[in-house]
Amino acid sequence: MSVAPLAEPEVLVPASEEEAIAAFGDGTGVTVLGGGTILMPELAAGRLKPEKTILLARAGLDEWRDEGGTTRIGAAVSVGALVDAPEPLASAARHVADYEVRSQGTLGGNLCAGPGRGFPRGDLQAPLIALDAYVRSAGAGGERTEPVERFLSTSPGNRLVVQVEFETRDRLGGWAALERPHAHSYTALSVAATISPSGSDLRVACSGAGPYAVRLRSVEQGGLDGDPGEALRDVHLTDDALASAWYRERMLPVLVGRVLSQLKEAG
Amino acid sequence: MSLIINGAEYELASPPLTSLLNVLREEVGLLSPKAGCQQGGCGTCTVLIDGEPRRACLTPLGAIEGAAITTVEGLGDPRNLSPVQAAFHEHYAAQCGFCTPGMMMAATGLLARRPDATRDDVLEALAGHFCRCTGYVKIVDAVLSAAAGRVDTTRPEPEAEPGEPSVVIPGSPA
Ligand SMILES: Cc1cc2nc3c(=O)[nH]c(=O)nc-3n(C[C@H](O)[C@H](O)[C@H](O)COP(=O)(O)OP(=O)(O)OC[C@H]3O[C@@H](n4cnc5c(N)ncnc54)[C@H](O)[C@@H]3O)c2cc1C
Ligand code: FES
Ligand code: FES
Numbered sequence: 108m109s110v111a112p113l114a115e116p117e118v119l120v121p122a123s124e125e126e127a128i129a130a131f132g133d134g135t136g137v138t139v140l141g142g143g144t145i146l147m148p149e150l151a152a153g154r155l156k157p158e159k160t161i162l163l164a165r166a167g168l169d170e171w172r173d174e175g176g177t178t179r180i181g182a183a184v185s186v187g188a189l190v191d192a193p194e195p196l197a198s199a200a201r202h203v204a205d206y207e208v209r210s211q212g213t214l215g216g217n218l219c220a221g222p223g224r225g226f227p228r229g230d231l232q233a234p235l236i237a238l239d240a241y242v243r244s245a246g247a248g249g250e251r252t253e254p255v256e257r258f259l260s261t262s263p264g265n266r267l268v269v270q271v272e273f274e275t276r277d278r279l280g281g282w283a284a285l286e287r288p289h290a291h292s293y294t295a296l297s298v299a300a301t302i303s304p305s306g307s308d309l310r311v312a313c314s315g316a317g318p319y320a321v322r323l324r325s326v327e328q329g330g331l332d333g334d335p336g337e338a339l340r341d342v343h344l345t346d347d348a349l350a351s352a353w354y355r356e357r358m359l360p361v362l363v364g365r366v367l368s369q370l371k372e373a374g
Numbered sequence: 375m376s377l378i379i380n381g382a383e384y385e386l387a388s389p390p391l392t393s394l395l396n397v398l399r400e401e402v403g404l405l406s407p408k409a410g411c412q413q414g415g416c417g418t419c420t421v422l423i424d425g426e427p428r429r430a431c432l433t434p435l436g437a438i439e440g441a442a443i444t445t446v447e448g449l450g451d452p453r454n455l456s457p458v459q460a461a462f463h464e465h466y467a468a469q470c471g472f473c474t475p476g477m478m479m480a481a482t483g484l485l486a487r488r489p490d491a492t493r494d495d496v497l498e499a500l501a502g503h504f505c506r507c508t509g510y511v512k513i514v515d516a517v518l519s520a521a522a523g524r525v526d527t528t529r530p531e532p533e534a535e536p537g538e539p540s541v542v543i544p545g546s547p548a
Contacts, residue, residue, distance in 0.1 A: 118390040118436050140434065147432045148413035150391055160391060164437035205502025207427050207480065208414050290501035291415050 117159040124269060127166040131267040133247040137161060139267055141183055141213035144204070145220060145228070161267075163215070168269060178275045182215030182268040186231065189214065194280025195299040196234040199314075202297075203230050205290040215268040218242065218255070222318040226293060226347040232259060232320030234282065234299040236312035240273035256312070259319040277304055281369035283362045285315075285350070295349040298323075298338075298362040302370050306331065309370075311363065316342040316355060326363055331371050335363035375435055379404070380448030390436025395419045397435050398445065406446035406475040410504075417503030420476035421445050427483035427499075446475045449482065453529050458482050458517065460525040465516035469507035477503050481517040491521045 121127040131137055138157035140146050149155035168183035178193070187210035189200035203209050203217070220229035235255045242258040244251060244266035255271070284297035296315035302308065309330060311323040325337035338359050344352035375386045379402060388397045395412070398404045398421070410416035412431045419430040422444035449456040455463065458481045468474040477500060484491050484499040491499070496517045505513060519525055 115389075116391070120390075120436055120439070140437070142432070143434055143437065144414055144429075144432050147393060147434060150434075151393055151396075151412055151431065162390070162434065162437045165439075204414075205417075206499055207417070207420060207429055207502055208432070210426060211428055211432060 116157060118162065119159070120162045120164065121166045123167050127161060127163060127168065128245040128250070128267060128269070130161050131245060134265045134267065139163065139215075139219075141216035142185065142211040144208050144212040145216060145223075163213070168215070173275055176275055177272055179270055179272045180214055181270055182218075183213045185210050186212045186214065186217060189231070193238065193275070193278070194234075195237055195282035195301065196231065196280075198280075198282035199230050199234045199284075199297065199299060202284060202287065202294060214271060218258070218268055218271070219263045221263060223293070226295075226349045227315050227318055228293060229319065230284075230294050230297060230314050233297060233312040233314040234280075235271060235273070236320055236322050237280070237299040237301045237310045238273045238278070239301075239310060240271050242268055243270040243272065244268050256320075256322050263319065278302065279304060279370055279373045281366040281373070283365040283369070285358060285362070293349060296355050296358055296362060298359070298366045300366045300370060302331070302374070304374065306374055311338075311366070313338070313342065313359065313362070315349070316344055316359065323363065326367075331367050331374075333367075335360040335367060338363045375439055377435075377438065377440070378442045380444060386435065388435055391434045393431050394421070394423075394433040394435060394438065394443070395430035398430060398443070404445050404447055408472055408475060410472070410476075415502075415504075416473070416476070417480065417500075418473050418476040420479045420503070422479055422483055425483070425486060427480045444479070444482075446478055449478065450527065453531065455527045455529060456482065457520040457523070457525050457527055458485065460527040460529075461516040461520035462513070463529075464525060465512045465519065467508065467512040467516040473503055473505040473507075477505065477513055481520065484517070485521055489521065491517070493518060496521075 119130045121130050136158050138160045140162050163183045168181035170181045172179045186200050186203045217229050217231040240255045241252050246266040278301040281300045284294045298313045300311040309327045311326045314320040323338045323341045325340040344355045346352050388401050407430050408418040410418040414429050414432045420427050421430045423441050450459050458478050496514050
């Protein structure tokens with residue numbers, strides 16, 4: 108009897124965006140590794156055994172350009188670099204993990220982080236919704252560009268995120284979160300918002316009230332003087348390892364209220 | 375795959391998804407980066423990758439082809455310590471020592487990018503490093519004194535190399 112050798116897992120290190128998109132194909136059986144801050148422990152512990160892995164470190168997706176009124180940030184730009192981004196993205200980035208992990212984790216990885224073992228991750232998602240950001244991704248059906256909130260509600264697990272873009276408008280930003288007991292604790296709940304200087308077009312979102320960030324349309328409709336408690340209409344709170352639904356129900360209106368006050372004071 | 379580790383070039387055979395931590399400890403035999411939590415949470419595996427402090431346990435070898443890695447073994451030698459090593463020694467900033475390699479590499483990275491680091495800078499730079507022994511005060515003091523240049527990095531030659539004890543204790547096992 109002959110024994111076939113076990114196939115070596117395939118690891119690709121594309122050298123350009125085009126190579127990364129081609130290597131990803133329709134995404135079947137592909138694991139994308141950005142900074143690896145979430146994936147590496149899974150690989151090291153043997154909980155994840157990918158057949159084909161794409162390392163994005165050399166794919167040139169770490170460019171950040173401000174051109175013609177649009178900010179374009181590559182999926183492999185580090186969370187640490189985003190502390191210089193417009194608010195509320197900068198504040199959220201400053202509160203992710205510690206200096207080293209922040210410098211290694213990427214924007215794409217944060218968007219696709221998904222829920223951890225029993226709690227939500229991805230603190231940059233709400234600020235990106237508040238900035239009306241769009242995600243350019245590749246995968247089955249080719250490339251497409253769509254609002255972050257639509258991307259999060261449909262496909263974060265099976266697309267290759269290439270870039271995030273938003274209009275570099277003169278918007279005011281606000282951000283508030285439950286304090287983390289330590290740099291390595293995830294934020295149990297955070298709220299991000301932006302508004303135009305004229306006081307129109309309020310956009311509000313929260314991270315930590317579900318597997319991915321959600322837009323708080325009821326708060327937006329109420330405007331800056333609306334009832335922060337309206338936020339509870341847009342979320343389905345559950346208990347998890349970080350906080351109970353009971354606690355989040357009480358804290359979400361408080362955080363929304365703080366962010367609306369920040370915007371009023373800045374305006 | 376190749377890496378420059380503490381100034382020397384290494385050709386490595388580990389598969390590309392192997393963590394840099396395992397490459398350093400198991401293939402290269404450098405034991406200063408410790409295998410703690412192996413999930414980014416304790417900081418003791420921190421090394422410099424192209425001069426920047428990074429978690430070796432979170433870094434796959436395949437992502438850093440050709441990079442320059444510095445570990446504690448590459449900082450100084452026993453007679454001529456680096457300023458951070460000397461400051462840790464002078465301030466008694468280690469007890470069991472398990473967190474010390476990561477603390478020293480994070481501090482070295484901080485002083486390279488911000489030589490006039492303030493106390494807040496030090497707290498921020500070490501925020502991801504766990505020490506279960508010292509209470510952090512002496513570690514922070516050590517980094518601040520290295521930043522201020524208040525350290526003597528030279529150490530005297532030991533009088534004699536440690537060897538077998540010459541004292542015979544009656545009744546002790548041979
Ligand atoms: C100690 C510690 C503390 C942390 N604290 C926080 C925190 O406070 N807040 C927070 O939000 N996060 C936190 N994280 C999680 C993590 O560091 C961040 O979410 C980071 O942004 C993830 O990015 P990454 O590139 O490292 O992800 P990876 O580990 O590379 O990937 C994560 C997921 O995203 C997918 N992915 C990565 N890049 C892409 C892409 N371009 N396209 C498609 N899919 C992709 C991967 O396949 C995987 O499913 C922490 C992590 C650690 C280790
Ligand atoms: S072993 Fe890498 S951070 Fe704990
Ligand atoms: S000296 Fe023991 S953990 Fe820091």
